[in-house]
Amino acid sequence: xxxxxxxxxxxxxxxxxxxxxxxxxxxxxxxxxxxxxxxxxxxxxxxxxxxxxxxxxxxxxxxxxxxxxxxxxxxxxxxxxxxxxxxxxxxxxxxxxxxxxxxxxxxxxxxxxxxxxxxxxxxxxxxxxxxxxxxxxxxxxxxxxxxxxxxxxxxxxxxxxxxxxxxxxxxxxxxxxxxxxxxxxxxxxxxxxxxxxxxxxxxxxxxxxxxxxxxxxxxxxxxxxxxxxxxxxxxxxxxxxxxxxxxxxxxxxxxxxxxxxxxxxxxxxxxxxxxxxxxxxxxxxxxxxxxxxxxxxxxxxxxxxxxxxxxxxxxxxxxxxxxxxxxxxxxxxxxxxxxxxxxxxxxxxxxxxxxxxxxxxxxxxxxxxxxxxxxxxxxxxxxxxxxxxxxxxxxxxxxxxxxxxxxxxxxxxxxxxxxxxxxxxxxxxxxxxxxxxxxxxxxxxxxxxxxxxxxxxxxxxxxxxxxxx
Ligand code: AMP
Numbered sequence: 001x002x003x004x005x006x007x008x009x010x011x012x013x014x015x016x017x018x019x020x021x022x023x024x025x026x027x028x029x030x031x032x033x034x035x036x037x038x039x040x041x042x043x044x045x046x047x048x049x050x051x052x053x054x055x056x057x058x059x060x061x062x063x064x065x066x067x068x069x070x071x072x073x074x075x076x077x078x079x080x081x082x083x084x085x086x087x088x089x090x091x092x093x094x095x096x097x098x099x100x101x102x103x104x105x106x107x108x109x110x111x112x113x114x115x116x117x118x119x120x121x122x123x124x125x126x127x128x129x130x131x132x133x134x135x136x137x138x139x140x141x142x143x144x145x146x147x148x149x150x151x152x153x154x155x156x157x158x159x160x161x162x163x164x165x166x167x168x169x170x171x172x173x174x175x176x177x178x179x180x181x182x183x184x185x186x187x188x189x190x191x192x193x194x195x196x197x198x199x200x201x202x203x204x205x206x207x208x209x210x211x212x213x214x215x216x217x218x219x220x221x222x223x224x225x226x227x228x229x230x231x232x233x234x235x236x237x238x239x240x241x242x243x244x245x246x247x248x249x250x251x252x253x254x255x256x257x258x259x260x261x262x263x264x265x266x267x268x269x270x271x272x273x274x275x276x277x278x279x280x281x282x283x284x285x286x287x288x289x290x291x292x293x294x295x296x297x298x299x300x301x302x303x304x305x306x307x308x309x310x311x312x313x314x315x316x317x318x319x320x321x322x323x324x325x326x327x328x329x330x331x332x333x334x335x336x337x338x339x340x341x342x343x344x345x346x347x348x349x350x351x352x353x354x355x356x357x358x359x360x361x362x363x364x365x366x367x368x369x370x371x372x373x374x375x376x377x378x379x380x381x382x383x384x385x386x387x388x389x390x391x392x393x394x395x396x397x398x399x400x401x402x403x404x405x406x407x408x409x410x411x412x413x414x415x416x417x418x419x420x421x422x423x424x425x426x427x428x429x430x431x432x433x434x435x436x437x438x439x440x441x442x443x444x445x446x447x448x449x450x451x452x453x454x455x456x457x458x459x460x461x462x463x464x465x466x467x468x469x
Contacts, residue, residue, distance in 0.1 A: 014037045014042045015036065015037070016029050016035075019045055020049055021049070021070065021074065022074070022108065022109075024108035024109070025070070025074070025109075028107050028108035034066070038062055038063030038067075039218045040056060040058040040062045040063055040064055040218045041070075043056075043217075044056050045070060047216070048067070048068070048071035048192060049070070049074060052190075052214050053190060053192070053210045053211050053212065053213040054193065054213060055195070055213045055214070055216070056192070056216045056218075057215075058196070058218055062218060065097075065098055065102070067194075068160075068164070068194060069098075069101060069105045070105060071192070072085040072162065073105055073112070075159050075190070076109070076160075078111060080157075083157060084136070084159045085158065085161075086137050086138075086160070087136070087137070087139075087164055088140070088141050088144065088161075088162065088163050088174075088181065089140060089169075090140065090164075090169045090171075090174070092120060095117075095139050095140060096116060098164060112136065113134045114134070114137075115134040115136070115137050117137060117138075117139035117144060119146075123146070126143075130147065144181055148181070155181070155184055156185075158189050160192065161182065161192070163191070163192070163193045166195040167197045167198070168196075170199070170201045170205075179209075182209050191210050191213070193205070226344040226349060226350055227344040227351070228349070228350065228351050228352070229354065229375065230352070230376060230378050231354045231356060231375040231378065232355055232378055232379070233356050233377065233380075234356065234380060239355050240272075241271075243257060243271075243272070243327060244272065244275050244277070246325060246383055248385040248386065249384060249386055251386050251391055252323035253304065254298070254304060254321050254322055255306070255321055255322060255323040256306045256321055256323075256324050256325070256339075257279075257308070257326075257327055258325070259327050259328055260328035260331075262284060265281045265283045265307050265308065266281065272305060276390050277390070278302070278392060278393050279303065279304065279305035280303050280306060281308070282307070282308040291312075293469065294306070295318075296397065296430075296432050296439045299318060299430065300397060300441035301393050302469070303393055304391055304393045310330065319345070320342075320344070320345040322351065323343055324353070325353045325355070326340075326353070329356050329363040329364055330363065331363050333363075336370075395429045395441040396442060396444040396447035397439050398447065399438070399468075400438040400439075400440065400459065400464050400465070401464065401465045401466070402438060403433050403436045404436075405436060407460070408438050410432075412460040413438055413459055414431060416457060416458065416459045417440070420457055421457065423442075423450065428440065428441070428442055428443075439469075447468050448468065451468050454466040
């Protein structure tokens, strides 16, 4: 794929007037109170208005609807009564939201018809709306396919195709529907793909259906407001000790410690383990099997602290973390936003702790500039240990030798643990089956005993070998 990544707003002008938009559109944007482009708009609009295909990593609230709505509207011929723009969305709510925003953006152009179509309601009204003429259709893949098959939706004149929240659509099992729809769009179309994450499936979709897509990634600024960021000035030599103090003070159930180098990762993880803290390192040189084992243990709550470099943590799909600790300040302010975005997801509050040596102060300035606010500095002396003894994760992981190749399934293991050995369901955590191994998270208080029972008992009628990791 011929791609380039563009950092948001780095050098580009952020005034809408710097774009080649119709004067009436510019006026309308002003009337809507859109004075400056958001970062995703600034990074993508110069490309999309020039007709390029685009893959944009952006989530709701970033201004992504205008990022695809404006190029879509710019290419539209309102005097031609054909569906020229098609937006695929995962849900009815999003389809409604997108249609509303496009209608607002289209106020400058006369009589642009935007029709929404989605499942769960009768087709009658949707068909009537389509028959009345539509320039733009926004809807969910299943219903769109249905209406095409009935011959009431003609997509042979589509000029702009948008896949919105593509990762969510794939999660919901829409891959086949999407490909069926896309295949019926003309090849000359422009394709814009928006997604909060970039899993393999999206890559597959992009390779199949997009022409030299440009990639645009923008740090999720808005999420940063829910994350409490604390900054501590710490001499480089004392950083590892201060991480130990932070963990003792805040006692986060799970945290990621980011380092700029592999060596720093090794130093931190060695010290944490020496202090009796359950920590594992994730850096580039690990073999796939080792990497899998580290991630399984972290995800199943058998490991409290993951110590990682940015490269190793890239694409890591882990749920919300209690805390992110930056042992080193990253020289790239966008990377900082990505790092701290691993805490404070959904409704949760986030905590990001930053250790700064004197020579890293210029990096802090860059981060402040990007975030548009000053840092809150605190004293290391305030980090006193909270009561509760050593910080231990709630679970431990038992590895069973044997996995998919031996046809072991999660249900077989759960059956052995509960029905045969008499454990309660809530004493057993996540069960991950790999090709050659199965990893079972169990309440740490029963780990040794459960492992012995596995070694002496049977799974799926066969004896197995197990060990506590
Ligand atoms: P979205 O991420 O598309 O859901 O947009 C989030 C909100 O930001 C919507 O309410 C938009 O109306 C608004 N919005 C989008 N672009 C801009 C802009 N450049 N300036 C101000 N508000 C905007």
